Amino acid sequence: MSASAALLETHDLTRDFRGFTAVSKVNLSVAEGTVHALVGPNGAGKTTLFNLLTGFLRPTSGQILFDGRDISGLPPEKIAHLGVARSFQITSLFDQLSLREHLELALASPTGLTTRFWQSVKRFGRFRDRSMELLDRVGLADRASVPAGALAYGQKRALELAIAMALDPKLLLLDEPTAGMGIEDVDRTIELVKRIAAGRTVVFVDHNMHVVGSLADRVTVLQAGQILAEGPYDEVRADPRVVTAYLGESHA
Numbered sequence: 001m002s003a004s005a006a007l008l009e010t011h012d013l014t015r016d017f018r019g020f021t022a023v024s025k026v027n028l029s030v031a032e033g034t035v036h037a038l039v040g041p042n043g044a045g046k047t048t049l050f051n052l053l054t055g056f057l058r059p060t061s062g063q064i065l066f067d068g069r070d071i072s073g074l075p076p077e078k079i080a081h082l083g084v085a086r087s088f089q090i091t092s093l094f095d096q097l098s099l100r101e102h103l104e105l106a107l108a109s110p111t112g113l114t115t116r117f118w119q120s121v122k123r124f125g126r127f128r129d130r131s132m133e134l135l136d137r138v139g140l141a142d143r144a145s146v147p148a149g150a151l152a153y154g155q156k157r158a159l160e161l162a163i164a165m166a167l168d169p170k171l172l173l174l175d176e177p178t179a180g181m182g183i184e185d186v187d188r189t190i191e192l193v194k195r196i197a198a199g200r201t202v203v204f205v206d207h208n209m210h211v212v213g214s215l216a217d218r219v220t221v222l223q224a225g226q227i228l229a230e231g232p233y234d235e236v237r238a239d240p241r242v243v244t245a246y247l248g249e250s251h252a
């Protein structure tokens, strides 16, 4: 696959909820090795689209192609296994487990932390080196033995990124990586995402335009389930249709 080829493509991807179309004939193309932002006003369909891409929702119609393969309707664990990892907006950590144990569990499970977490943590000691490497990448190596419950909010989000990286995904999906953060944590997260995006494909949703402008090679704007505009950040930001869509929102 050449550097400019699409790693992820959707064709007329559509999802209805009892007659209401949350995602409508979306044709998205994410080039391999790029960072791609999904933005749009509340209710635009961003979360629904993420849920479709990761198999948490089945499309009503349309296709999703990942790495040349049709993944439409596959269950989440299959899609994860093919190389798509997702970091959640909602914290999904275990307060009592140490940071290193979180990573060991994620490395021991082919689909991340969601399965087999009841097995003895000690059995996963062989993943120690890799766990420490991942913690180091997100700047948490010195906190490896600390229980996750003791972390500050920004550090918890960094731990979630390390967990998503444990699968060594081809495609990393980040759901509002800077949600609820103060400016210092936002800037630290931007640097962190830049570092882990090197040589990888990333799609993220974020409401913070500073984050979008700092990270995204391309931006897709959704409105009412449809693609309103797409292109480099500066172009999209200056698009009158986009400005109108955001009127009444804080980012207008």
Ligand SMILES: Nc1ncnc2c1ncn2[C@@H]1O[C@H](COP(=O)(O)OP(=O)(O)OP(=O)(O)O)[C@@H](O)[C@H]1O
Pocket (backbone or CB within 6 Å): 017, 020, 021, 022, 040, 041, 042, 043, 044, 045, 046, 047, 048, 049
């Ligand atoms: N399970 C569901 N059943 C019915 N309607 C739904 C369901 N999930 C989402 N919707 C509707 O689909 C639309 C898109 O929602 P979605 O959460 O995807 O938007 P969003 O762009 O992620 O918004 P936000 O920025 O507020 O998170 C909304 O009108 C929402 O009410």
